[in-house]
Amino acid sequence: MLIQNIEDLDSLIRKIVKNSNPSQPIAIDTETTDLNPFKAELVGIGICWGSGTNDLAYIPIGHNISNNYNQIPLEEVINKLSPWLSDKRKPKVLQNAKYDRLIFLRHGLTLKGVILDTMLADYIIDPNRKHSLDEIAKREFGFTPQGFSDLVKKGETFAEVDILSASLYCGMDVYLTRKIGILLTEELEQESPKLLNLLKEIEQPLEPVLAQMEATGIRIDVPYLKKLSAEIQERLMKVEKNVHNISGQLFNLASPKQLGEILFETLQLDRKKSRRTKTGWSTDVNVLERLESDHEIIPLIIEHRVLSKLLSTYVDALPQLVEEETKRVHTDFNQAVTATGRLSSSNPNLQNIPIRTEFSRQIRKAFLPKENWSLLSADYSQIELRILAHLSGEESLQETYKKKGDVHAMTAKILLEKESISLDERRLGKTINFGVIYGMGAQRLSRSTGISQAEAKHFLNRYKERYPKIFAFLELQERLALTQGYVTTIFGRRRPFKFNPNGLGRLLGKDPFEIDLNLARRGGLEAQQLRAAANAPIQGSSADIIKIAMVELQRKIDEENLPAHLLLQVHDELVLETDIHALNHIKNIVVNTMENAVSLSVPLLVETGVGDNWMEAK
DNA sequence: ATAGTCACG
DNA sequence: ACGTACGTGACTATA
Numbered sequence: 001m002l003i004q005n006i007e008d009l010d011s012l013i014r015k016i017v018k019n020s021n022p023s024q025p026i027a028i029d030t031e032t033t034d035l036n037p038f039k040a041e042l043v044g045i046g047i048c049w050g051s052g053t054n055d056l057a058y059i060p061i062g063h064n065i066s067n068n069y070n071q072i073p074l075e076e077v078i079n080k081l082s083p084w085l086s087d088k089r090k091p092k093v094l095q096n097a098k099y100d101r102l103i104f105l106r107h108g109l110t111l112k113g114v115i116l117d118t119m120l121a122d123y124i125i126d127p128n129r130k131h132s133l134d135e136i137a138k139r140e141f142g143f144t145p146q147g148f149s150d151l152v153k154k155g156e157t158f159a160e161v162d163i164l165s166a167s168l169y170c171g172m173d174v175y176l177t178r179k180i181g182i183l184l185t186e187e188l189e190q191e192s193p194k195l196l197n198l199l200k201e202i203e204q205p206l207e208p209v210l211a212q213m214e215a216t217g218i219r220i221d222v223p224y225l226k227k228l229s230a231e232i233q234e235r236l237m238k239v240e241k242n243v244h245n246i247s248g249q250l251f252n253l254a255s256p257k258q259l260g261e262i263l264f265e266t267l268q269l270d271r272k273k274s275r276r277t278k279t280g281w282s283t284d285v286n287v288l289e290r291l292e293s294d295h296e297i298i299p300l301i302i303e304h305r306v307l308s309k310l311l312s313t314y315v316d317a318l319p320q321l322v323e324e325e326t327k328r329v330h331t332d333f334n335q336a337v338t339a340t341g342r343l344s345s346s347n348p349n350l351q352n353i354p355i356r357t358e359f360s361r362q363i364r365k366a367f368l369p370k371e372n373w374s375l376l377s378a379d380y381s382q383i384e385l386r387i388l389a390h391l392s393g394e395e396s397l398q399e400t401y402k403k404k405g406d407v408h409a410m411t412a413k414i415l416l417e418k419e420s421i422s423l424d425e426r427r428l429g430k431t432i433n434f435g436v437i438y439g440m441g442a443q444r445l446s447r448s449t450g451i452s453q454a455e456a457k458h459f460l461n462r463y464k465e466r467y468p469k470i471f472a473f474l475e476l477q478e479r480l481a482l483t484q485g486y487v488t489t490i491f492g493r494r495r496p497f498k499f500n501p502n503g504l505g506r507l508l509g510k511d512p513f514e515i516d517l518n519l520a521r522r523g524g525l526e527a528q529q530l531r532a533a534a535n536a537p538i539q540g541s542s543a544d545i546i547k548i549a550m551v552e553l554q555r556k557i558d559e560e561n562l563p564a565h566l567l568l569q570v571h572d573e574l575v576l577e578t579d580i581h582a583l584n585h586i587k588n589i590v591v592n593t594m595e596n597a598v599s600l601s602v603p604l605l606v607e608t609g610v611g612d613n614w615m616e617a618k
Numbered sequence: 619a620t621a622g623t624c625a626c627g
Numbered sequence: 628a629c630g631t632a633c634g635t636g637a638c639t640a641t642a
Contacts, residue, residue, distance in 0.1 A: 254639055256622055277622070279641085284623060309624060312638055340634060342627085349636045352626035360625085384627090438632035448632090527631055535633045539627090571627040571634085 002167045003059045004070045009080050012057045016049050017084050023185070024050075025091035025115050027178035030100045031170050033062070033157040036347070037102035037214075038323050038330050042074065043158045045081070046170035048178045056175060058167035062159055069163040078109060088112040093181035095119050095133045095173070098335070101211045117204055118177055121184040123336035124199045126496055131336045137176050140183060145172050194492035198544075202491065203335065206547050209554040209566065210333045210343075216565045217328030218350070218577075219368040221613075222319045228362065229315045232307050239304045246297045253304050259283045269294055310354065314363050321348050333569070340536050341493045341543040343569055351570045355618065364615035369577035370565075374610050376583070377617040378590045379573035380546070381605040382407065384437055387541045390600040391490070392473035396466070401602040408433055414466045415459045432463055436470060437538055439531035474534040479512035481533035482520060489540035490598070497533055499526065542572060545604070549597035550574065556589055575614065583610065 003009050016026050027048040032040035043062040049055050060071045084090050085104065093116040094100055101111045122131045129139070137143050151161055151169055158166065188196040244250050247266060251258045260281030263269045273290040274281045281287075285305070291298045321329045331350045333343050345351040353367070354360030369375045385407060389397040400407050412421045412429030421429075431449050432440075446456035464471050477487045485508055486496040499505040504520055521527040550569060557564050563579035564586045574594070578586045587608055594606045611617035 252640080255641085257640075279621065282622080305623080309638080313625065313636095317637080337636095338634065342634065344635055346636060349626085352624090352636065354625060356626085379627095435632065438634095440632045441630085443630085444632055521631090524630060528633095531631075532633065539634060542627095573627080 001054065001057045002069065002163070003057055003072060006072070006076060006080075009059065009072060009076065012047065012059075013080055013084060016047060017090065019049060020089050020091065022091045022115050023182075025093040025178070025181060027093045027174040027181065028085075028100070029094065029170060029174045029177060030103045031158045031166060032103055033159050037099055037106070038325070040103055041159070042103060042107060043161075044163075044166055044170055045077065046167075046174040048171070048174035051179070056171045058163075058170050060163045060166065063161070063163050063166065064159045065162055067162065071163070074107065078107060082109055086110040086112050091115040093118065093177055095177045095180075096336075098207050098211045098214075101208060102215060105211070105215055111208075114204065114207070116181045116185060117207060118180045118184060119336050120203045120207065121181070121188065121199055124195050124203060124493070125184065125187065126494075127336070127339050127341070128496060128498075133173060133176055133180070136180050140180060143176075145176065192492070195494065198491050198493055202544060202547050202551070205551045207335065209550050210335060212554065213566050213568070214330050214333060216567060217323065217326055217330040218567045218575075219328050219370060220318055220322050221366045221368055222322060225315050225319050225363075225366050228366075229311060232311045232315060236304060236307050236311070239300050239307070243297060243300050243304065246300070253301070254308065256280070256283050259301070263291070267295060267297070306357075306360070310360055310363065314354065318348060318366065331568075338543075339495055339532075341489060341495075341540040341547075342571060343543070345568075350568050353614070361615055364618065365613045367614035369612070372580070373563075373577045374580050374583055374612065375567075375614055375617040376564075376576045376578050376587060376590065376608060376610050377573060377614070378576075378587075378594060378606050378608045379570075380542075380594065381607050383542050383545070383572050383604065384538050385433055386600065386602045386604060387490070387538050387545075388437060388470060388473070389602050391537060391541070392467075392469045393601075394467050394469040394473075397470070398602050404605075411463070415462050428459075432459060436463065436474070437535060439474070439534055475517060476512065477534040477537055478517055478520070478530040479515055481530060482507040482515055483510045483512040484508075487533050487536050489537050489544050490600075491541070491544040493540050493544060495533070495536040495540060497529055499529070545598050546572065546574070546594075549594045552597060553590060553593045556593060560589075562586055562589070575617070 003012060019026055029046045030042060031044040032042055034040035041062055045059040045061065047057045059077055060069060061074055061077055063071060090113045092113050094114055096119045097111065097114045097117045104111050118136065119131045122136055134145050137145055146169055151165060152158055188199065240253055243253060247262050251262055253259060257280045260283050263283065264271050264274060264281045269291055274287045288298055288302050318329060323330055329348060331345045332347050333345055335343060337344045354363050386401055389401055397407065400410050408430040409421060409426050411433050412425045413419065415429065415432065416425055428449055432445065435445060442453050442456040442460055445460065446453040480487050481497040482499065482504055486494045488494050504526055507515055521530060546569065550566065554566060563582050565577050566574060567577055568575040574590065576590065591606045591608060595604045609617045
């Protein structure tokens with residue numbers, strides 16, 4: 001049904017408002033001019049309320065060509081649709097609701113009653129597979145929908161698509177969304193109530209919180225970055241000139257291939273300190289550091305690498321991503337990308353803003369709160385190690401956390417068998433504590449700490465003796481990955497693993513304790529998979545916990561109408577902007593919410609910082 | 619498109 | 628004896 005006038009629209013509304021059956025949600029989808037919800041204009045809306053061919057409607061709104069067909073003024077659509085759209089008792093199903101929510105939000109429309117997001121449901125069932133509507137339809141029905149690029153020519157937008165074609169395309173999308181929604185719900189209900197709970201209680205409630213964070217965006221000090229850019233460019237020119245002088249020839253410093261030839265052929269530097277890649281000699285930071293004292297050119301190359309990275313990825317990139325309308329950058333938090341349950345951030349990625357060196361940290365000065373407000377950063381202290389202590393049941397570790405002791409120092413004391421330790425020795429404890437979470441071996445331990453491989457081996461063995469339950473837990477995860485085909489987090493999130501059916505795949509269904517792990521770890525790829533399996537419950541549980549905290553925190557902000565905005569999530573850290581007058585009250589709420597998001601056998605600890613920019617707040 | 623590199627937790 | 632520290636996204640070069 002193609003909506004052609006107000007009467008059509010009225011009759012559509014009458015059909016959909018009747019429904020409040022949660023097992024028969026109504027599918028809705030927006031068509032727009034841009035993938036970026038902050039630039040996109042609304043072109044049309046599709047709605048599907050049943051499985052019949054007449055249970056579909058398309059509302060054309062913003063097509064540029066409207067030959068022979070009417071469009072409905074945006075104002076009318078908003079007025080007529082808003083009561084149903086914002087009614088939480090009217091069940092709806094969407095594919096990637098966050099996108100449509102942001103589109104609606106920009107047009108003053110509130111979306112409520114999303115009882116299923118097909119993208120998130122598909123992600124929860126198996127995070128490894130693809131979650132686009134087209135891919136799900138191919139997989140579940142063997143049906144390939146018309147591709148977007150077949151409909152919209154290069155350089156054009158959906159607004160250029162004729163209304164009839166658009167209605168068929170959008171109609172198919174909403175039809176599929178509804179059908180997939182019903183199918184995936186049944187699958188979850190029958191096969192895993194725990195996963196359904198994770199979807200309904202954590203992932204779906206988080207979606208509007210993320211939408212809110214993205215819509216708010218974060219303020220950027222553009223003039224400051226421009227100044228920084230000029231300084232970095234000037235320095236880069238000088239360094240480049242020096243490098244070319246020393247090497248005696250002009251070449252592209254940004255080309256690893258050309259740089260490798262200069263270092264290991266022209267200058268004849270020690271090839272044993274590098275390794276071969278598919279394209280030539282490796283020139284990564286490890287190689288360069290090994291060569292550092294061999295030739296005066298190396299420090300200059302390292303400096304050039306660091307500065308050009310910072311310039312192109314952050315200093316010059318961020319101002320370009322400031323939205324004209326809001327003067328802020330609006331990242332995209334992707335909720336259905338990672339294998340472990342973490343979020344990811346893109347366009348720009350605000351989860352990898354530099355911090356590790358004094359100079360790079362300066363970039364954080366460019367992240368500002370709303371005028372006259374403050375930035376508040378709150379991060380979980382050692383959350384992954386605490387989760388490991390909880391999951392493994394390792395009492396000594398749990399006791400130390402309960403007594404607010406220094407876990408890294410304790411580990412160092414145990415490994416070195418002495419009562420008092422130096423700062424460097426504590427660092428060794430820290431490296432091992434974090435290393436075991438990733439399945440680190442003796443070689444890596446010796447390389448990252450400078451101790452001998454024999455010593456590293458000794459420390460790992462001793463760690464295993466003194467923390468037996470940690471290793472039992474990690475090994476169990478590997479056994480479960482092999483015999484059960486997946487591992488799980490505290491909240492039941494699954495990460496599936498696939499092994500070659502002629503090899504380790506044959507272990508599926510076997511008794512997990514009858515497996516020889518040394519045999520399983522034979523191949524490089526298999527060993528890598530098993531380390532990932534041991535790590536996933538830890539990383540994934542951490543993701544579960546911070547997601548719960550975010551939902552709860554936003555709920556409190558809304559309920560108390562607090563002058564605070566959640567802005568960023570960086571895996572174990574939340575960044576907010578808050579009115580300074582309510583700072584202490586809000587800080588308390590943030591800390592309490594994060595620390596009490598879940599109850600484990602060890603306490604969770606949250607540390608905070610406040611400042612006029614992100615550098616000061618950390 | 620892929621490879622190499624490097625920013626973060 | 629030796630592989631072999633987990634998870635991401637963005638940039639540049641090169642094909």
